[in-house]
Amino acid sequence: MGKPKPPKPSKNQPKEPKEPEQEIPKWPPLRPSPPKAHTLSLTPLLPSHIYTTTGLLPAPLCKAYVSFLSSLQLSTTPVQRGKDYAARVNDRFQVWDPGFARVLWEGTALRELVLSFLSEDGKEEGEGGEDGEGNMWDGVPIGLNPNIRVYRYSKGQFFAKHYDDSNTLTLPPSSQKFHTTWTLLIYLSTCTGGETVFYPEPTRENRSPEPISVAPRVGMALLHRHGESCLLHEGREVTGGEKWVLRSDLVVSR
Numbered sequence: 001m002g003k004p005k006p007p008k009p010s011k012n013q014p015k016e017p018k019e020p021e022q023e024i025p026k027w028p029p030l031r032p033s034p035p036k037a038h039t040l041s042l043t044p045l046l047p048s049h050i051y052t053t054t055g056l057l058p059a060p061l062c063k064a065y066v067s068f069l070s071s072l073q074l075s076t077t078p079v080q081r082g083k084d085y086a087a088r089v090n091d092r093f094q095v096w097d098p099g100f101a102r103v104l105w106e107g108t109a110l111r112e113l114v115l116s117f118l119s120e121d122g123k124e125e126g127e128g129g130e131d132g133e134g135n136m137w138d139g140v141p142i143g144l145n146p147n148i149r150v151y152r153y154s155k156g157q158f159f160a161k162h163y164d165d166s167n168t169l170t171l172p173p174s175s176q177k178f179h180t181t182w183t184l185l186i187y188l189s190t191c192t193g194g195e196t197v198f199y200p201e202p203t204r205e206n207r208s209p210e211p212i213s214v215a216p217r218v219g220m221a222l223l224h225r226h227g228e229s230c231l232l233h234e235g236r237e238v239t240g241g242e243k244w245v246l247r248s249d250l251v252v253s254r
């Protein structure tokens with residue numbers, strides 16, 4: 001299946017002790033309303049691997065969210081190094097919230113942008129088989145992972161190089177198994193430093209590909225493929241301001 005990969009330095013699925021179930025926050029409404037899909041686009045930075053959308057969320061909405069999220073109890077991740085850990089230094093909050101995952105999927109342009117972009121090579125929507133086989137989302141996109149994560153990086157904080165795993169999940173009451181195939185990052189602030197940087201693997205045609213760097217911009221979304229095809233990536237150290245990120249994943253059925 002996949003091409004051989006160099007040894008992975010770490011994964012970002014640390015086997016953390018199970019935290020007590022987090023109370024669902026009263027997320028502020030999406031106001032002002034996020035722009036409609038026809039005014040936006042998914043821009044390929046590396047086709048089939050990395051896409052960004054500028055202005056998925058309006059800046060005042062992001063500001064309201066940052067202010068709200070600042071009131072939540074965030075926990076600082078310790079520096080951990082080892083086989084199963086990515087050194088990850090940020091303040092984070094994590095909650096299982098299917099309702100908010102739906103709000104982000106349906107209340108923004110994400111759903112439409114993703115569904116209208118089933119293949120990077122310009123194939124028509126729906127191509128790639130009913131079961132989504134062969135399309136770049138690796139299945140039929142059905143929504144976002146209810147496992148919502150919030151990151152705050154202050155000056156000096158970072159997320160060391162790692163790969164993101166694909167996960168299998170069920171969405172009760174159905175017992176059907178779904179899969180996460182792409183990571184979603186929504187930047188809620190603009191900061192200095194803090195770039196999300198990807199390291200494409202060398203190919204025969206390009207033996208030393210340039211890293212691809214994405215500077216956080218308020219309201220911008222980034223989607224990158226994870227699991228088997230995940231590129232090595234990191235969140236560089238923040239050197240000024242705060243970097244706020246909403247993290248989820250694209251969920252597909254197969």
Ligand SMILES: O=C(O)CCC(=O)C(=O)O
Binds near residue numbers: 151197233234235247
């Ligand atoms: O914050 C970033 O720029 C990267 C975050 C990340 O890699 C992750 O959540 O797995």
Ligand SMILES: [Fe+2]
Binds near residue numbers: 012162164
């Ligand atoms: Fe990651």
